Amino acid sequence: MPRRDDIEKILLIGSGPIVIGQACEFDYSGTQACRSLRAEGYEVALINSNPATIMTDPESADQVYLEPLTIEICQAVIARERPQALLPTLGGQTALNLARELALSGTLEEFGVELIGARLEAIERAEDRERFHALMLEHGMAVPRGGFARTQEEARRVTAITGFPVIIRPAFTLGGLGGGVAQTAEEFEELAERGLRISPIGEILVEESVLGWKEFELEVMRDRADNCVVVCSIENLDPMGVHTGDSITVAPQQTLTDREYQAMRDTAFRVIRAVGVETGGSNIQFAVDPATGRQLVIEMNPRVSRSSALASKATGFPIAKIAAKLAVGYTLDEITNDITGDTPASFEPTIDYVVVKIPRFDFAKFPSADRRLTTAMKSVGETMAIGRTFGEALQKGLRGLEMNAVGLFERGPEALADADLAERLETPVPERIFLVAEALSRGWTIERLRVATGIDPWFLHRIEDLARLEDAERGTAFEEMAPATLRRLKAAGFSDAHLARRWKLGETAVRARREALGIRPAFKVVDTCGGEFAARTPYFYSTYDEENEAYSLAGPKTVILGGGPNRIGQGIEFDTCCVQAAYALREIGHSVVMVNCNPETVSTDYDVSDRLYFEPLTYEDVSAILEIERPDGVLVQYGGQTPLKLTRRLAAAGVPIVGTAPDSIDRCEDRDRFARLLAHLGLAQPRSGIARDADEALREAEWVGYPVLLRPSYVLGGRGMVVVRDATALKRHLGEARYAFEEGPLLIDEFLEGAVEFDVDVIADGARAVIGGVMQHIEEAGIHSGDSTCILPPHDLEPGTERELREQARRLALELGVRGLMNVQFAVKDGRVYVLEVNPRASRTIPFVSKATGVPLAKLGAQVMVGRTLAEVGLESDPEPLAVAVKAPVFPFDRLPGADPVLGPEMLSTGEVIGLAADAPTAYLKALRGAGVDLGAAVSRGVLFSLNDRDKPAGADVAAQLKSRGVAIHATRGTREHFLRSGVDAALVLKVGEGEPDAAQLIRSGGVGLVINTPLGRSAPYEEFALRRAALVSGVPCITTISAARFGVQALAGADSAPAVRSLQRWAARHRARSVP
Amino acid sequence: MRVIERPARLALEDGWTALGRAVGSPGSGGGECVFNTCLSGYQEVLTDPSYAGQIVVMTYPLIGNYGITAEDSESSGPQVAGFVVRECVRRPSNWRAVESLPAYLERHAVTAIEGIDTRALTRHLRVRGALRGVITTEDLDAEAAIQRARSLPLMEGQDLTGEVTCAALGVEGAVAGRLTVAALDYGLKQNILRRLGAAGCRVLRLPADATAEDALALRPDGLFISNGPGDPAAASRAIETLRQIGRRAPDLPTFGICLGHQLLALAHGGSTYKLKFGHHGGNHPVQDLRTREIDITSHNHGFSVREATDGARRIVAGAPELEVTHVNLYDGTLEGFRHVERPLFAVQYHPEAAPGPHDARHHFDEFVAMIESRRGEA
């Protein structure tokens, strides 16, 4: 069936900010969809609030609406754009839920918009767990026993059938949000309540537990002619009970016989047909009883998902792109398999390698959070690795995680006593795989581990094989190891770094010996067909096998090193920069080779570059690629810290680094050199000291002057940074954190209390520097720049100071000889400008600034790095913003039970949204709306204040303003007393522990719509923690800085109450019209 | 557990050779080297009689994951002449596993080799076409092994139907089934019997040397022609039997799979040719030209039926009464035909799957429906 001609314009909804459970994979799917729909000649309109995405680049869609993802906004966009169709299956759960609401509210009908991909009935049948359950039973498919509940009482009744433990799964949520396992009736009460509240339709499934069963997923595609194919099968290493997003998963499935696998495939097709997903990709999850092989259907997602992105990368079959084509009428046989170039897409990929996906967690940033892995997802990113054996893929994946692991056998678990190891193995935690490896090296039996962990013996056997392989060589001196044995170890995935550690050698020595023996990795192609047909698409992975299929690509060529797995502090922004660099360099005739290992990303789409290497970003793996490719340059500035960390070694090995010289990077990263740089330019820096023991720390802090900011020097990215206000607190901190001075000194900086922070992004060509944008933070310095709400252009800054910031940034760029991008963080206190940090690389804010100014900084930066001047790329002067833009962060607290939602100098947010408007207040409220907070509605339900002493005066002003708007004010004792003294009346609320009813109860009962709580530091007393958790659990927004509260109240007063929606293209047109006199 | 490793060599007639580790039994195995792209189902592959005389290279690198089960063999034991894998998994995991793959290979004296870059070998076979090869654990140097590969008979011209057939007439399938089907066994896979049985057929299985009289004497309601190994054009006895049956019982509902499909074409005057490296896998898309429906199908054949056109009609070359019904969307080859007048159809692929997807199972129902409608008319 050919493409549908009755449709001209299609609306796509994106997935919004990156949150746990919804990450870059939807940028990947959305970008693919936009591209393929436009290639088919359709006009595409897009709504997404996330400025850090590729899909929201003005080139991606005809009209890009960077607007909050709310039903009202979608309605307004539909009214404005009048699309004939809405494709809801590529923007995650967010898009699916919005599409459902738009259908139910009659909007789609009113404007004659057709849902394509999945119709309303199909969405309902799959997402409403009750209907899904019933449908499965009706079609004779096995599901866990259970029942549905809309009230606590109903829920309780179901447990009579299921017994305990019992699983709670809310309808219409993603990433298992609000679900969990209740072992006891008590736990059940809490989980059921939470689940009912979190489900958008107030419904939960209470279900028989099949904890410990094997878990599988099939990625299925269907077309209008009812052709169904399985793109990929995935087996979870972690059994049922650990969310697939938090599980180590393997493709293809390993432990089912063909008979069992085909039965699963048959069921999957019956499910997709019964649900009635007409076209596109769906994902179906199964549980399999390891003792009998009985298969149960767990759920189906009628849309592309995180697993579809994984399946696409694992097989080379671009699910999202094909799903988009199927949605507009094509059938699978009418679409060509890009990889072979002449076979159709109506086939099932077969692979000749093993793929392992490993989740990445960031619990170190949330010390109070519950680290146990359950049915609700907690990981913030993932990496994928390809190898010819499971061991090779697993160990590549583990080093690709960048959690300092060089492989499966790590030092940490070695130190555990047997009893501790046994105990820790019982509960699934992020590091469980290392514990399993350790136990197997200790000779524990497979059966013991199977019982303790529920992990299938197949995986345990493979891990045990690895342990034995390594152990067998313990007695051999490295230089005497037989070449065949070394090759065997390499083929089993042991990294040079691991071998170096085991044999107490330098990595260089290991590498030298290996190369002397001619043991080098070969590169093989991901071709969808197991070698049956010639592949055109250059998508490679390394393996220790005989034949190498990669040869050096001809012509001017740049290698771009990507950012690896998403983590807090390094996410989609960097991937977006890498992709833009690829586009920009290809535009000017360069060949681009991309290296990355994050399956969620656009950068790992084989279409983006001339060649893709799906490899970990370690020195060993990267240099093997560089040896083959011998590029003219390597771009390290765009993938965040990951490639930057490799710069020194790469440069030392003679690799040409494009852009800013490695020495300049070092001048910014090395503390002493940085201080000298600033001194040389006459720029100010907060006073700072360095301490090698506790006594020195106290002396230095005294000299620097309290409050001080402590930074451990051995951790990266603001980890473990805290503000300490006096000597007692410092002593307590050193004691509590058991600060390990042997690992590196402690850096002690003067903390600039109450300073205003700015981010400045610069692009420079070595001779000239242009300021891309100056952003003012709404929160005071002390809140990590990634967690601050920031506004461009600055909303209250003396013109003189702004000029000063621009000037200082320019001087830094020129002094450092920056070629490419650079970011400077400034703090301004009492009119004085301090430089906090200089990052000679693309910053997190580059995509945001690019959207706000319409200047594609990452693209231009890449072209500058390979030798163009700013004049040549057409950037003559500092750009002006198209509109007022506000960037607001989004936090994962609601997904991490036990986490304390307090901001500080360590970054905690996972994603961001943008608000664009003609004025600052409106832009700010829009950004908050995009981040899920309707500030106006929230304050109207009453505001609870609980402030620290420093913030009380400013808080009283805020309260007074709210009061004048008729808002009910509640305050805890001390805060209230101060308010009363300042003439602001407030109702008294008891703190938790002071008696009842307390603040937590007030929040839970819906008595307030907003909490303003400013703690002193992060080691907050329990009652404050309880207050904030209550807000979080009840979905009440909580503001933790007085500067944000102040700005919010001002915004409420000044904002446009019904702002129009406007696409990025129209903002640009408006700007052009205004600047031409 | 330190596995004692024995070296083994794989050598092809064109001089390609590689060293690996022996699995299974020591000795040598020789035959035509082909690759199979199924991800699961190695037990079915090993025991598929159509692989007689062939060395099978599995493209998926981990083989043996779930061991060997009691239920999944397609015949009484392994049929391949040799087996090549990247890594043979010694400790399997599956609730139905009764034995590990290497133990099974050893017990059945199959020569197999692991540690081979099977992707490199596959790419080589793709470019050069299927080649004769040997796997050996003997102390042969490369040259001697290559020579041995060259001395093997070519697949073209070999009639292997008699090698893998049943010993004598037997009753299988649904023993008390409503319909009686005579099945000519040239290497019949177990799952075909299961599928015919599930469709309600009592199957009378005839050995390869059965004549038309033998078959017709059973007064069957339908005739089934099985899959099998070797060059179809060389199977003159079988072709003659089919011609005879066609002449004497033109209205007997007939269904052929794989070799059966080729033999039926040949019996009607069609011809076959050798494919470069054949189709061996579980993911080939086949389209029904009449309905445009696509099935993902299981394949195992090295020869194909030649196609021609007759005006706008796609027909079997040399047999205008055989109309093409199915084509392979990968390479456009002929995958199925039907007789324009008589109740006869055949497919080149494996609707019985095992291993592979079940999409094409409906052909068994179609066969039964064909028989039933004949009976209704009779």
Ligand SMILES: Nc1ncnc2c1ncn2[C@@H]1O[C@H](COP(=O)(O)OP(=O)(O)O)[C@@H](O)[C@H]1O
């Ligand atoms: N009945 C059950 N028993 C045990 N674990 C379960 C059960 N149902 C689901 N799970 C686990 O919970 C996880 C999340 O459930 P799922 O329904 O897939 O939610 P989501 O929509 O977030 O993917 C699954 O991946 C599985 O590990």
Ligand SMILES: Nc1ncnc2c1ncn2[C@@H]1O[C@H](COP(=O)(O)OP(=O)(O)O)[C@@H](O)[C@H]1O
């Ligand atoms: N001397 C200081 N005074 C006040 N706040 C500071 C100071 N130094 C850093 N900060 C705050 O800490 C945050 C993180 O510090 P930074 O050096 O940027 O770490 P990272 O490397 O994680 O980006 C900054 O965004 C700023 O808000």
Ligand SMILES: [Mg+2]
């Ligand atoms: Mg789901």
Ligand SMILES: [Mg+2]
């Ligand atoms: Mg799920």
